[in-house]
Amino acid sequence: MxxxxxxxxxxxxxxxxxxxxxxxxxxxxxxxxxxxxxxGPVYNIPKIGGQHAEYLVSALKAYRSGERSHGTMRAxxxxxxxxxxxDIAAFYAAMSGHKRSAVVNKAQAxxxxxxxxxxxxxxxxxxxxxxxxxxxxxGQYESYLVQALKDYRAAATSDGATGRNNAVMKGFASGLSIxxxxxxxxxxxxxxxxxxxPGVKLFK
Numbered sequence: 612m613x614x615x616x617x618x619x620x621x622x623x624x625x626x627x628x629x630x631x632x633x634x635x636x637x638x639x640x641x642x643x644x645x646x647x648x649x650x651g652p653v654y655n656i657p658k659i660g661g662q663h664a665e666y667l668v669s670a671l672k673a674y675r676s677g678e679r680s681h682g683t684m685r686a687x688x689x690x691x692x693x694x695x696x697x698d699i700a701a702f703y704a705a706m707s708g709h710k711r712s713a714v715v716n717k718a719q720a721x722x723x724x725x726x727x728x729x730x731x732x733x734x735x736x737x738x739x740x741x742x743x744x745x746x747x748x749x750g751q752y753e754s755y756l757v758q759a760l761k762d763y764r765a766a767a768t769s770d771g772a773t774g775r776n777n778a779v780m781k782g783f784a785s786g787l788s789i790x791x792x793x794x795x796x797x798x799x800x801x802x803x804x805x806x807x808x809p810g811v812k813l814f815k
Contacts (some may be wrong), residue, residue, distance in 0.1 A: 631702030648734035660706035660807035667700035723798025749804025754798035
């Protein structure tokens with residue numbers, strides 16, 4: 612199933628999802644299937660179907676600039692223009708999600724709920740927030756959320772040389788223990804959300 616004919620206009624938000632679908636074929640090699648895993652460190656490659664377009668744009672630009680230090684993603688983003696990025700983001704954002712939460716350790720998730728009040732300001736109480744510049748977290752893979760928080764914490768200790776060099780997030784993550792990180796990841800992964808693996812072609 613393609614997007615051609617689904618949209619009444621060739622442009623969606625700031626990008627063209629039909630062009631984005633073509634550009635995203637390389638992305639789908641890793642992101643298209645549920646449960647695909649990064650080889651090392653090992654974690655589930657994130658669900659990006661239904662994610663905010665604005666956030667996807669900022670994430671891809673961060674990989675392109677080196678603000679995020681994931682080798683494969685930086686290589687993929689290196690030659691993308693701003694328009695390419697906007698189009699890819701529009702394609703993935705147009706997908707609708709499963710509304711399906713993950714099975715996690717309930718006691719750990721409840722600890723995460725207590726610690727998540729700070730996160731709610733940007734991400735919403737359950738991580739399914741509507742602020743487009745911040746990612747939806749609800750129903751995201753638990754292992755991916757753990758790795759993301761570790762990467763923000765790593766950037767805080769390496770002055771941004773490694774990890775994810777986002778000022779707000781690395782400031783927040785710098786004070787988290789591994790137990791805190793795992794609890795937060797369990798909480799947000801356990802929530803019903805709008806994210807899907809892009810291989811499941813469910814569009815809004």
